[in-house]
Amino acid sequence: MHVAHLSLHDFRSYATVEVPLEAGVTSFIGRNGQGKTNLVEAIDYLSRLSSHRVATDAPLVRHGAEQAVVRAAVVKEGRTAVLEVELNPGRANRARVNKATLPRTRDLVGLVRTVIFSPEDLTLVKGDPSDRRRFLDDLLVLRTPRIAGLRADYDRVLKQRNSLLKTMLGARRARRDDEYAASTLAVWDEQLAQHGSELLAARVALVDDLRPYVGKAYEAVARGASREDAEIEYVPTVPTDTGDLVTAFTDAIAARRKGELDRGLTLVGPHRDELALTLAPAGTATEKLPVKGYASHGESWSFALALRLASYDLLRSDGDDPILILDDVFAELDTERRAQLAELVAGAEQVLVTAAVPADVPAALAGARYVVAGGEVTRDA
Structure with a gap:
């Protein structure tokens, strides 16, 4: 192409x-x-x-x-x-x-x-979790374009749910009961769990597919490194070791209900997840530390390049x-x-x-x- x-x-x-x-x-x-x-x-x-x-x-x-x-x-x-x-x-x-x-x-x-390398790539390593979530979602969409619609649906539900939670927080502070808002929240809970579990499953599968390419790419760009040195791991707010992600998502929402009502904010879902990046320090065989905060500038750049190269290799493996x-x-x-x-x-x-x-x-x-x-x-x- x-x-x-x-x-x-x-x-x-x-x-x-x-x-x-x-x-x-x-x-x-x-x-x-x-x-x-x-x-x-x-x-x-x-x-x-x-x-x-x-x-x-x-x-x-x-x-x-x-x-x-x-x-x-x-x-x-x-x-x-x-x-x-x-x-x-x-x-x-x-x-x-x-x-x-x-x-x-x-x-x-x-x-x-396209796969783009730019100076902004350092934020993949040193930036906020939202930068790494965007990296995953952009790659997901390139591999499976329908994910763009799923992500838009999830963002729409999240926005509506957060608005409702803020309204409920205001009512609580004014010592007012809002039964309609409580019943409406249940509807948004269901939609958040449905769209969120699908997006979560797609991200987990993507990270599994991407992982070996990251190790291989890091070995290629980092001086004296091996492919076992660099690791990526998806860290969700919803347990993924279950056969029914929707149920797990719903249970996680219920478990954080009080915190959400106290803060007026959705605390569970892909928008709160993290892509953990870890690296074995030079001369260390087994111990791995977070890249953010521990890696040198050169190591951080090598990891950022490895993420982009891994994306390129993964897309090529799809036949394009x-x-x-x-x-x-x-x-x-x-x-x-x-x-x-x-x-x-x-x-x-x-x-x-x-x-x-x-x-x-x-x-x-x-x-x-x-x-x-x-x-x-x-x-x-």
Whole structure:
């Protein structure tokens, strides 16, 4: 799979730009603030309908414009399809394939697959649990696009349930009984357990599938490491060692009922779970410590790279070669890790690299090159 042409209209800094691409490696070279990351961000957005840099769509629309359009010709198994998304902040986005409007924008998810490496990846290790949950869910959606709908349903139920719990907390503080709210809560409990148990099962299965790839990738990028050194483990708020997750979820809600009513907040479910990352310190055969707080800067970077490489290998094992995006990542790595990463990804069907200067791009990733400056994207002869 590769992108053969990218068109942007009022996306980020570009009023309009057309960029022909090809399989293999393509580098976008330019100083910070010139728009090179905007190009690869657009391709990644087509894959997941979200940005790796911002939480909402509004910053993706060029200042002064009402909407942005990202369009790409994607080649897969010799066939070309034109994918397009229209970003409309404050209104519903629209998606098209070969000019035909899709019933739902999220139906576009997964038609093109990307794995992106960026400086923000360090938050996978050092950031909040929500960063690691998002990592899992994004990968889930790429493997199984229908999960996007499930996640949206879960988030909707969670929002409604939290609103109701806050209302009930206010009533308690005012010493009022609200029997209607109590009966309504039971309805939201049921829906939370139904959607939450399905999302939980999908995440647990994903972590089981991903685990061996993480160990293998860490061994490849960390100096002197073995594949047993790095571990990932899903830590749920609902017991998963039961044959009936819905019942287990319902029981867990009941067990935390008092705490939820006291705080006006849902305390059980995938939104509270964690992906635990542990690492054996150098020279230690068995002991493993949390990466966050114990690992060095270099070890943290190696673990973050291992998570991305593992994602890439897992998607490839599904029978599809995703597009690899290396966004200013080499500037963050030492010479050895640069070379190791470059060698590992050089064989991908398409690799898109951004860098401030040509010297940041390892020799193993020599290929087509564009210069990005002053809002212009020019092929470097």
